[in-house]
Amino acid sequence: MKEKITIIKVGGKIVEENETLMQLLDLFAAIEGPKVLIHGGGRSATKIAAKLGIESHMIDGRRVTDAETLKVVTMVYGGLVNKSIVAGLQARGVNALGLTGADCNIIRAHKRPVKDIDWGFVGDVDGADGKMLAALIAQGIVPIVAPLTHDGKGNMLNINADTMAAETAKALAPYYDVTLTYCFEFPGVMRNPEDETSVIPQITTEYYSQLKEEGIVSGGMIPKIDNAFGALNGGVSKVIITRADAIDGTKGTHIIL
Amino acid sequence: MKEKITIIKVGGKIVEENETLMQLLDLFAAIEGPKVLIHGGGRSATKIAAKLGIESHMIDGRRVTDAETLKVVTMVYGGLVNKSIVAGLQARGVNALGLTGADCNIIRAHKRPVKDIDWGFVGDVDGADGKMLAALIAQGIVPIVAPLTHDGKGNMLNINADTMAAETAKALAPYYDVTLTYCFEFPGVMRNPEDETSVIPQITTEYYSQLKEEGIVSGGMIPKIDNAFGALNGGVSKVIITRADAIDGTKGTHIIL
Numbered sequence: 001m002k003e004k005i006t007i008i009k010v011g012g013k014i015v016e017e018n019e020t021l022m023q024l025l026d027l028f029a030a031i032e033g034p035k036v037l038i039h040g041g042g043r044s045a046t047k048i049a050a051k052l053g054i055e056s057h058m059i060d061g062r063r064v065t066d067a068e069t070l071k072v073v074t075m076v077y078g079g080l081v082n083k084s085i086v087a088g089l090q091a092r093g094v095n096a097l098g099l100t101g102a103d104c105n106i107i108r109a110h111k112r113p114v115k116d117i118d119w120g121f122v123g124d125v126d127g128a129d130g131k132m133l134a135a136l137i138a139q140g141i142v143p144i145v146a147p148l149t150h151d152g153k154g155n156m157l158n159i160n161a162d163t164m165a166a167e168t169a170k171a172l173a174p175y176y177d178v179t180l181t182y183c184f185e186f187p188g189v190m191r192n193p194e195d196e197t198s199v200i201p202q203i204t205t206e207y208y209s210q211l212k213e214e215g216i217v218s219g220g221m222i223p224k225i226d227n228a229f230g231a232l233n234g235g236v237s238k239v240i241i242t243r244a245d246a247i248d249g250t251k252g253t254h255i256i257l
Numbered sequence: 258m259k260e261k262i263t264i265i266k267v268g269g270k271i272v273e274e275n276e277t278l279m280q281l282l283d284l285f286a287a288i289e290g291p292k293v294l295i296h297g298g299g300r301s302a303t304k305i306a307a308k309l310g311i312e313s314h315m316i317d318g319r320r321v322t323d324a325e326t327l328k329v330v331t332m333v334y335g336g337l338v339n340k341s342i343v344a345g346l347q348a349r350g351v352n353a354l355g356l357t358g359a360d361c362n363i364i365r366a367h368k369r370p371v372k373d374i375d376w377g378f379v380g381d382v383d384g385a386d387g388k389m390l391a392a393l394i395a396q397g398i399v400p401i402v403a404p405l406t407h408d409g410k411g412n413m414l415n416i417n418a419d420t421m422a423a424e425t426a427k428a429l430a431p432y433y434d435v436t437l438t439y440c441f442e443f444p445g446v447m448r449n450p451e452d453e454t455s456v457i458p459q460i461t462t463e464y465y466s467q468l469k470e471e472g473i474v475s476g477g478m479i480p481k482i483d484n485a486f487g488a489l490n491g492g493v494s495k496v497i498i499t500r501a502d503a504i505d506g507t508k509g510t511h512i513i514l
Contacts, residue, residue: 048332051309071337075305078355079336080328083405083413086359091411097360098335102344104354104398132396139392141361148340154348156340 005034005137005176006249009165010183012040014244015081021088024183024244029092031247034137034176037089037096038145038168040161041081045073048080061220065120065158073158077146085144097141101125101149102156104132107167109149109157123149123157125164128171137172166227166234173235180236181252182224183244188253189225191216204256205229228255262291262394262433263506266422267440269297271501272338278345281440281501286349288504291394291433294346294353295402295425297418298338302330305337318477322377322415330415334403342401354398358382358406359413361389364424366406366414380406380414382421387428394429423484423491430492437488438509439481440501445510446482448473461513462486485512 008028014020028037042063046056049072057064065073082098089096101107101123109123136143145168147161162182169180188199189211203211208225211217217225228239232255242252265285271277285294299320303313306329314321322330339355346353358364358380366380393400402425404418419439426437445456446468460468465482468474474482485496489512499509 048309052305053308074340075332075336077336078340079332079334083331083335083357083359086357087407087413088411090359090362090407091409095361098355098357100340100343100355102340102347102353102355104352105347135396139389150344150347152348154345156344 002177003034005172005178006031007036007165007169007178007180008183008247009038009161010244012042013185014183015039015085016041016044025088025092027247029089029094036143036145036168038161038165039081039085040147041077044081045076048072048076059117062160063158065122070121070156070158074148074156078148082144082146094142095140096144098144100146105129106133107149109151109159111151111157121155121157123159125167128167130171130174133171134175162224162227166231169231169236170234178236179238179249180231181240181242181247183242183247187243187246189217189221189241200253202254202256225255232257259434260291262429262435263288264293264422264426264435264437265440265504266295266418267501269299270442271440272296272342273298273301282345282349284504286346286351293400293402293425295418295422296338296342297404298334301338302333305329305333316374319417320415322379327378327413327415331405331413335405339401339403351399352397353401355401357403362386363390364406366408366416368408368414378412378414380416382424385424385428387431390428391432419481419484423488426488426493427491435493436495436506437493438497438499438504440499440504444500444503446474446478446498457510459511459513482512489514
């Protein structure tokens with residue numbers, strides 16, 4: 001039987017505000033056994049880009065990444081946000097190591113081809129080196145992963161953090177019994193966005209189709225759940241969507257094949 | 258006999274200009290055996306700070322690091338410069354891993370106490386975890402170290418890059434036969450700063466005192482050579498000060514106990 005590993009993905013909103021970040025770090029530090037944290041940082045990137053006079057172009061909530069914007073996200077995700085988390089976890093006795101997919105060539109990607117939209121330096125993932133990542137984790141290291149990687153030609157690339165989490169989880173699936181938890185500001189996928197008691201406890205493939213048809217699942221939730229199913233199809237044992245203060249694995253919406 | 262390791266420290270000027278960076282990456286990639294790169298990035302930090310409306314205060318060429326400046330150096334050193342080097346080396350087949358001293362708690366430091374000057378979030382190094390660093394290197398990983406670390410209480414700290422290089426070299430001395438090369442824009446320590454043929458081939462402790470008395474060595478060269486002697490006293494085998502295009506170990510000024 002493979003050892004359990006906990007992979008937590010947290011969005012920008014949580015890691016960019018001091019109070020919620022501290023709470024997250026306390027909860028994450030308390031998780032026993034091997035673990036990985038994947039983080040976003042979009043709000044800080046937008047703020048710092050604006051201060052630098054760089055306009056942020058978003059399409060469907062995703063960032064168009066021109067050369068100047070790439071510098072900003074590399075600074076903010078790979079530097080400011082990542083190292084703040086690393087320092088915060090080290091202070092809590094967690095042996096954190098900040099990584100992008102370029103570090104140790106853990107995530108291989110290519111620049112997204114231009115079709116209808118030129119996304120700029122946005123990456124589509126080709127594969128991940130789970131062996132290298134597993135070797136680091138086996139040394140007691142806790143990877144803190146920024147949503148960035150490289151193209152193998154010397155360029156960094158911006159990667160959607162949900163995708164980064166799914167790819168990291170899949171890469172570790174041959175070595176660990178992986179639980180992937182997506183954290184956001186809600187207690188789970190809700191039938192009624194106004195009613196926090198309407199959390200859907202389980203979503204299967206069939207039920208997912210139905211929820212999409214009914215319009216209950218829409219917008220940014222669709223790529224998130226698609227990533228969740230992708231992870232399960234890639235060998236991940238369990239995927240949960242929940243609020244950042246409820247990462248013990250019992251709450252939220254469980255995605256099931 | 259311990260295996261040889263090459264530790265190269267390069268200043269900001271080299272890694273911040275594309276042409277010299279590419280040349281450095283080619284030369285660094287060609288070095289055989291275990292290796293580590295420590296980099297600066299001060300010029301980019303000053304530029305980006307200015308764009309963000311943050312004034313850079315320097316004393317004797319070193320940066321006073323208030324809370325806002327700490328964010329800038331964390332972004333620039335830990336994010337932009339570090340990951341550009343990592344991506345560039347990965348493209349050259351080097352298994353680079355970007356690190357600060359906070360990552361894996363490799364460098365432990367404390368905030369410099371306020372005496373005559375309040376340096377802000379500048380660190381004085383307490384020690385380094387050479388064992389962890391050596392374990393990473395033994396896996397074929399090439400650490401790329403940014404001049405940052407943490408205080409163990411959740412704060413990042415700005416560290417002088419020459420000091421970071423000396424501390425990294427000393428930490429590895431129990432495990433490797435270490436050569437530390439400080440690269441800068443000159444071919445070595447020169448008797449006459451106007452004459453590039455006046456490079457001093459060797460500086461011993463005694464000769465160093467004499468050179469300081471004569472005023473031949475002064476200013477920013479003093480802490481650099483002090484760091485070099487510190488490294489030698491800490492078990493480093495060889496310290497060389499040379500130009501970035503001459504890192505084969507034969508040229509420049511050799512510092513000798």
